[in-house]
Amino acid sequence: MDFEELSLAVQKGKAKQVRELVNQGVEEGISIEKILNEGLIDSMAVVGENFKQNKIYVPEMLVAARAMSAGLSILEPLLTATGVKPIGKIVIGTVRGDLHDIGKNLVAMMMKGMGATVYDLGIDVPDVAFVEKAEEVGADIVCISALLTTTMPAIGDVITEFEKAGVRNKYHIMVGGAPVNQAFADSIGANKYTSNAADAAEVAKAYLESKYSN
Amino acid sequence: MSKQFTKLAYSSVDDMIYGSCPNPVTTRNGLVIGGGEIYPEVNFTLPPMHITKDTMPEVLSIYQEMIHGVLKKVHELHAPGLVVEFETLPDMTEHPEWGIQIHKLLRDTMSDYEAKYGLKSAIRMTPNDIREMSRPPIMRSGKYWEAMVKTFEGSAKDGADFLSIESTGGKEINDEAIVNADLRTSVFALGCLAPRDMAWLWTNISDIARANGAISGGDSACGFANTAMVLAEQGFIPKVYAAIMRTITTPRALAAIENGAVGPSKDCAYENIYLKAITGTPISSEGKTAACAHFSPIGNISAAVADLWSNESVQQVKLLSGFAPVVSTEQLIYDCRLMNVATRKGQTKLMRDLLVESDCYLDPQAYVLRPDVAFEIGKEIVKTQDPFIRTLNTAKLTLDIIKKAVDKKELVIEERELNWLDILESQLDEIPEDEEAFIAEMKKEVDSSKYNPSEYGI
The missing domain is CATH 1.10.1240.10 (Methionine synthase domain)
Known part of the structure; x- marks a missing residue:
């Protein structure tokens, strides 16, 4: 070949x-x-x-x-x-109350393209569903998206669910969506904000490479 | 269908200008939209926060602060009139009592300012289309549709002037088509599904408006063409595809007017220029002064024939000068003031043409908004009453217009766009001109878990 x-x-x-x-x-x-x-x-x-x-x-x-x-x-x-493993496992979804998924789908597609296994939870995802899926599949990264200013706070609620379950530190949490920025990401304790799908994939890849090279 | 359009509303493109139209609309308090002056239309929204029963007092307090700030600025700057749009957020439509309560607060405050200062204003009530909360969407019944009806009725009873919506019929399959620049599926969504939903929806909204003394305003293909525009702006999809998406939303938009809407159509519906050419109804638009909400390559040209000039939406956040909704209001007032002075000096057409020429050669999405192009497209649309054929022929004509403009070097497009002119042409060539045959093909092609054909009567 x-x-x-x-x-x-x-x-x-x-x-x-x-x-x-x-x-x-x-x-x-x-x-x-x-x-x-x-x-x-x-x-x-x-x-x-x-x-x-x-x-x-x-x-x-x-x-x-x-x-x-x-x-x-x-x-x-x-x-x-x-026994060959994918470069990493990623759980992704749009928060509860939010039906927007074009940006989230692009991120999922680009992450698949870099060789990760992506578990797409879809839209209007209950907070706890992110935790359950991440735990179930042994994810490395959790990506949370929101498009509306009024659904953006739900990203923080998802992170709170991870904290309540005592598993927050097991996951690298990335956030995105039109109203989201780095300051907001910092304020809710997310690990990383990216402004577009290409950057999200690049940042995720760098994180996974760094995680598995150590 | 109550109305049919078989010819354009204008005999000359020179007559299609901003601030005036053949069929102006007058509100209860005598504000005339499209009667000679262009007015600002201000829209504002909440800062990041939860909307719950517990936070509703805070929500109301923020809306009160926003409307007072806006009206105070309008009064200070001597604006001759104002339209406020209240676009509900999903929680407010799901709980109609919340949306109705906020609308009443806005309406009452606007009435107070009119009584105190003679400030004429009107309110556009725009419940968001939550029918898509069911997947696949349930379009004509169910709790989401019932909540929307309650919101329309409750606000119309409380004095809403215009009823509007950004409806989503067909969007459930078009979303994926956009990221694939799949014109075939977009023609199915916009030419077959959306007009059927629009006809049904606008018959209902117009009935509610009539029964409650409100005006059946108009729709926007925001979830279709503006999504395409924003993705094109980000370099994700070709601009030529986004330009065609814009024009092919017109037959869908026309279905609202055919079924009772009289305008002003929604601000983010850039397809309004074609609608105005065909129906002569007043339109709202947005461009450079809506950069607070989204970027666009059509900042000036979008004002060329507008009757209302909008900021799209802005959050209640503090800027150096003041809160963002007040900032937007001031910007819109100055834009409108300049345009109205041009009219009073007999320079409307010059102003219109300056707005057009400053944008039209730099992006295909701007080029197709030229008034002369709008006329050409409008004439094509009124040749038939069949929404599917209108959509298909509009797509073909738009592609032809863009190709000719590129050949004549009138229009600048990126190298990577050129290839897409041919790809889109071959996509269109494969669409049969018989709707029944096309629907049969698409029923096999489109993921049936994403939409329910029976909700569209197909």
Whole structure:
């Protein structure tokens, strides 16, 4: 299998070709981890970089992400069998009373693209559901979003739930949404605020790399 | 359908100007919208806080502080008139008594200022569309719709002048279409689902308005085209897609006027320019003075034919000069004052054209808001009464207009946009011109867990 060919297929969103190349790589005995990291994740990193440099738009990234997922679906059972872990686990959702999910979905998509396993709780999520899911899956990061000034305080309520459960320090909590800023994040005891989806993915990746390199 | 539009409301594009329209609207206290002057429309909202039964006294106190500040400024600056928009937050619509109580506080304070100082003002009541709280949304019954009806009725009984909404029919499938720049699904949402919901919704709102002496105002495709505009502004989706999203919300918007609304249509509905060209009803708009709420590439051009000029919304936060709603009010008053003086000096068209030309060549979303383009699009829309065909043909025409403008080097677009002109064209080419066939195709394509076709009667 040609890694450059696989990378181009991911970047252009050619899901069928990605599936074929990944299958070919597996049959040729290339290590699963190498296909994942150097074939799929590195290709998505190129896509992310093109986006950051204003060369492409989100729809092009989504097509690439779907192509990557097509390849990943072949690798996932093999990864489990060989004990290879994702780069991290992330729980994400929009707070209770808030129905906005476009920004949250973009963050989830970009985090999947960097190789994390993302558990998307959706919209109007009860405070305690963030805690329950994070505990259930052993998450590394919890991402909480709100778009309205009147739902923004619920982000703080979610963090309070983590504190009440005595598990606050187990998780890196990232927050975002139009009315949110770093000062607000600091005031409610969140670990990090990011203003857009691309930054959120980058910050999450840096955190996970730092966490697992120690 | 009570009205049909088969031709434009104007014979010449030169006649379509700000502050006046062929079918002005007069409030109970005699404020005429579209009768010659442009007035400010101020909207304000709470700072970050919970809204509960326990916090309602504080909520009311903040609204009281905001409306007093705004009206005092309007009085001090001798503004000839004012519209205040009260847009409820989800909690206030779910608990109609809260929204009605806040509206009454605002309405009564505005009446006090009129009695004391002769300050003519009107209030637009805009309950938010909470039908989408059910997933998939339940559009025509259920507790959310009932709460909305109570809010409309209660506020109309208490003297609301205009009833409005930013309705969300079709949004449940359009959200995903936007991030994918998927014009095919957007045409389905805006051409097939939304007009059906709008016709039903605005028949109901207009009935409530008639029964209670209020005016059936108008809608906004905020959740569709403005979401696209904001994502384009952030560099997430192509601006050419956002520009087409803007124009194709018009057939949807028209359904409100066809079913009883008379204007002024909502401030954030930038599609209002096409609506004004077709129906001659007054419109509200927002641009540079709404930067407190969101950025846009259409800060000036959006004022070109407005009858009300709005700040969209601003939180009660303290700035150096004072509270933000008062700051917004002052800015809007000065914008309107300048435009009204231009009118009194016989320079309305010059002012309009300056507003247009300062924006229109720099972004496709501004280009499609040119009055001459609005005329071209309006003429295309009134050729048929079929909302789906109107939507599809508007999309094709808009794409053609943008392509020609790019070819003529009249319009600046980024390199990465060029590719999208072809992608969007091929998306449109694949849409059949028969609505029934298109709906059948889309029923197979669209995730059926996201919407309920029967709520739209399809």
